[in-house]
Amino acid sequence: MTPTATVNAKGEDRIRGGHPWIYRSDVMDVSAERGAVMEVRGPRDRLLGHALFSPESQITLRMLTRDDRLIDIAFWRSRLETAIRFRDTLEIDATAFRLVHGEADLLPSLVVDRYGDYLVVQALSHGMDQMMPAIVSLLVELTGARGILARNDPKVRLLEGLEQKVEVLHGDIPDTIAVREGAINYEVDPRHGQKTGLFLDQRENRDAAARYAQGALLDCFSYNGGFALALASRCQSVEALDISADAVARITANAEANGISNLTAREVNVFDELRHLEREGARYDTIVLDPPAFAKNKASVPKAMAGYKEINLRALRLLTPGGILVTCSCSYNVDEAMFASAIHEASVDAHTPVTVVEKRMQGRDHPVLLGVPETYYLKSFILRKVA
Numbered sequence: 544m545t546p547t548a549t550v551n552a553k554g555e556d557r558i559r560g561g562h563p564w565i566y567r568s569d570v571m572d573v574s575a576e577r578g579a580v581m582e583v584r585g586p587r588d589r590l591l592g593h594a595l596f597s598p599e600s601q602i603t604l605r606m607l608t609r610d611d612r613l614i615d616i617a618f619w620r621s622r623l624e625t626a627i628r629f630r631d632t633l634e635i636d637a638t639a640f641r642l643v644h645g646e647a648d649l650l651p652s653l654v655v656d657r658y659g660d661y662l663v664v665q666a667l668s669h670g671m672d673q674m675m676p677a678i679v680s681l682l683v684e685l686t687g688a689r690g691i692l693a694r695n696d697p698k699v700r701l702l703e704g705l706e707q708k709v710e711v712l713h714g715d716i717p718d719t720i721a722v723r724e725g726a727i728n729y730e731v732d733p734r735h736g737q738k739t740g741l742f743l744d745q746r747e748n749r750d751a752a753a754r755y756a757q758g759a760l761l762d763c764f765s766y767n768g769g770f771a772l773a774l775a776s777r778c779q780s781v782e783a784l785d786i787s788a789d790a791v792a793r794i795t796a797n798a799e800a801n802g803i804s805n806l807t808a809r810e811v812n813v814f815d816e817l818r819h820l821e822r823e824g825a826r827y828d829t830i831v832l833d834p835p836a837f838a839k840n841k842a843s844v845p846k847a848m849a850g851y852k853e854i855n856l857r858a859l860r861l862l863t864p865g866g867i868l869v870t871c872s873c874s875y876n877v878d879e880a881m882f883a884s885a886i887h888e889a890s891v892d893a894h895t896p897v898t899v900v901e902k903r904m905q906g907r908d909h910p911v912l913l914g915v916p917e918t919y920y921l922k923s924f925i926l927r928k929v930a
């Protein structure tokens with residue numbers, strides 16, 4: 544017998560509304576092994592689709608289909624193929640980008656990033672974890688990848704009762720992989736780099752920011768130099784700031800490898816450094832703020848809002864009139880309107896009128912699924928300090 548879960552009316556509405564996550568409180572009855580692919584039925588026994596089962600998680604079901612379609616190898620191949628083909632159409636000017644963005648590719652809890660000839664994957668639910676052998680052989684078939692690394696170290700795996708581990712699932716994975724993003728070359732450390740190695744979701748925002756960058760640039764929360772390197776050729780001088788010594792060493796090495804000589808990187812806490820720069824009377828023509836997610840959960844939203852306001856206020860004070868502020872938030876608990884209001888408050892306190900030059904989000908290889916706010920996490924504004 545096919546394992547089955549029965550959901551209540553609220554669960555049924557959610558599934559009909561297109562959300563793939565069904566919470567434990569909406570599951571009335573379930574009989575299955577964890578990780579199983581199961582049938583999902585409504586309160587009146589209507590078949591609503593098929594889902595992955597995560598008994599340990601608050602997100603108990605992740606919908607794969609909304610019909611009676613069989614979940615076999617052909618199903619997985621077709622979903623992966625569709626995701627990969629979409630990226631082909633984007634004509635991305637880089638050798639590193641996201642091939643599968645979980646829910647938005649109708650492959651909930653699966654991430655696949657391409658780094659040159661290699662893939663880095665993440666399986667973030669029990670069901671996906673169990674599917675990995677099949678998914679790995681399909682990915683090899685569809686992409687010809689020389690190696691596949693599982694970066695299964697995100698903390699969310701613990702909520703599923705899964706262990707955190709990094710392991711090679713196919714072929715060989717070198718210690719560093721050379722990739723190109725636009726004109727910039729990177730040496731990526733797929734085993735230890737943040738996320739799967741690079742912040743691929745900011746690629747298009749770096750391109751966009753480069754169109755306005757000029758003069759003296761301050762890149763805050765620089766990691767391995769993403770914005771600083773992409774904007775350097777447009778600017779007279781570039782200062783990159785990060786709290787991690789490792790990141791600062793990488794920024795410097797990346798600048799050298801790309802023949803960029805107008806860049807210096809400093810190991811500092813941005814909050815302290817912005818204050819310090821203000822006291823010194825420093826001025827910049829372009830500032831980038833790309834902090835880590837300040838609001839990792841709902842409880843930390845008020846503190847996160849105060850953090851966003853503070854760094855944006857200080858950045859606006861450091862900007863020359865006519866200067867450009869590229870400001871980002873990757874906290875999905877702080878939505879676009881909240882983020883905009885924090886920036887507005889900052890502009891009021893800085894006594895400076897600010898216009899929105901561009902309103903942006905994560906790159907097109909990280910699509911947003913309508914009706915699933917969790918997939919819209921990265922907000923980015925390109926702002927101009929008018930006077």
Ligand code: SAH
Pocket residue numbers: 741742745763764765766767768769770784785786787790811812813814833834835
């Ligand atoms: N802008 C980067 C990605 C930034 S990720 C890119 O385009 O690729 C966030 C970075 O902020 C991390 O490298 C982290 O080390 C750094 N960071 C976190 N808190 C910080 C703080 N208080 N001061 C300075 N850097 C910080």
